[in-house]
Each structure stands twice: as C-alpha cells, then as structure tokens.
Amino acid sequence: MPVEELTAEERDTWLRALPQWSLTREGKAIERSFEFADFAEAFAFMTRIAIIAEKRDHHPEWFNVYNKVDITLTTHDAGGLSLRDVNMAKKIDKLV
C-alpha cells in the first residue's frame, strides 16, 4: 500500500489529537520536544522509540543533548506528513 501525504484538512483533523506536536517545515513535518531527568532517561526513551521505529520501518529525525530530545516526524516517501507520522506520534506520546 503506497503511503500518501495527508491533505491539509486530514492533517488538521489528525493533529487535533496530537496537541503537543507542532507543524514544521511548511506543514511537511511535525515536531515535539521532550525533557527528562537526565541523559540515561532520555536515552532509554530513545531506545524504546528506536525499536518501535525499526519494527514499523518508519524512523524519526531526532536531536539529543543530555536530557533533551527533539523529534521530527515526516514521511520521505510521501513528500510530507502521512498517517504513519500520526501513528508514530501517538505511540511516542504513550511512552511518556
């Protein structure tokens, strides 16, 4: 099944369920920043996401420094946001 970019309407509908994620890159991606007690907690969080990402073959773009993790989700194959990003964001939200 090909992965399709969400329309602007679909995107806005889905994003209502993801209030902590912000649209970025002119609507082509979403991002959220996380803060933990320390590096060990931040990296443990990243490790859980890494396993989920690998299983789904859908990988985040992310930046980490010490206790902070910034995650950006986009679907390169779709040229923007797809349902895969929405589902991944929901899954990540459940981890924290």
Next chain:
Amino acid sequence: MPVEELTAEERDTWLRALPQWSLTREGKAIERSFEFADFAEAFAFMTRIAIIAEKRDHHPEWFNVYNKVDITLTTHDAGGLSLRDVNMAKKIDKLV
C-alpha cells in the same frame, strides 16, 4: 579537577590526531558525521557511545536520521573544547 578550555595552540595540536573531526561554533566545538548501512547499525553505534558518555559523564550533542549520525562535542563547563572532547572523539573513532 576543573575542566579547562584548550588554548588555540593546544587545540590545533590535538586536532591533528583527529583528522575526521572539524572545528565548529567558532572553535568551541568539534563535529563529525557518520554513515552506516541502515538505522539499526546507526543506533547500535549510538548506544555504544551512550554507555561511554554516561560512564564519563560527558555527553554528545547528536542528530540522527536513518543511517546518519552527526556528533558535536563541546564541554559546557569549560565554555568550549577541553581534553574531555578530544578523548571522547578518539574513543568514538575507535568504534568505527
């Protein structure tokens, strides 16, 4: 023992041993980009570094997307590059 910023001369001497790292942030940090076969390999590399970083209490700033990892090293306590960055860079170089 307080961590001191390297002088420009010390920095240049040490960096000769780290040809794959580039100075960035006006000489306050060094960076190197790595590329792996896939995400699993990239994240395995990050995990090894995470353990070393935690042990040394000296953490990288890093960005990952799929098979790519960009690492920046600096010593916040020293306000720039210190020997801790040089030693961490050497350790990272040995992993690849």
